[in-house]
Amino acid sequence: MAQQADEQRAGALEDLVRGLGDQAHEFTPALGEDAGRTGLPDRQPGENLTARTAPASVAATVVIDCGTSRRSGYSHVLWVSPSAESILGSHGLDKLSDAIGRLPGVSAYEWDGLDLMHLRAAGSRHSDLLEGARAAVDQILG
DSSP states (O other), rough: OHHHHHHHHHHHHHHHHHHHHHTTGSSSSOOOOTTTTTTTTTTOOOGGGGGOOOOOHHHHHEEEEEOOSTTTTTTTEEOOOTTHHHHHHHHHHHHHHHHHHTTTTTTEEEEETTTEEEEEOOOHHHHHHHHHHHHHHHHHOO
């Protein structure tokens, strides 16, 4: 019984090899203008390894992102770096809170720990609030 199973497996493998051999042309690389290139189309090998300078600002380091708040009564939440106070100083952080509270469309704000600032700003776009908060940081540091 075991010998019969081994023979069946061997026969199946021979059929597979023969079948692949007959249709091997389907698996050969196309020779064309990209024949000498390797990797993904429209990419140069090693392009992601080159040094690039990413635009950075202190404001983007202080106010990281803006999202949708899960806190009841608030529409948006700003993700503020936990090191914002060490960058701006405690007086600067108070100024930031007041400046964000005066942004167009913001009717209320509330801190949640050191890094989340919930905003009541129905109808405001996330990108506008993020841009406004970062502009406030620039003004404070100005």
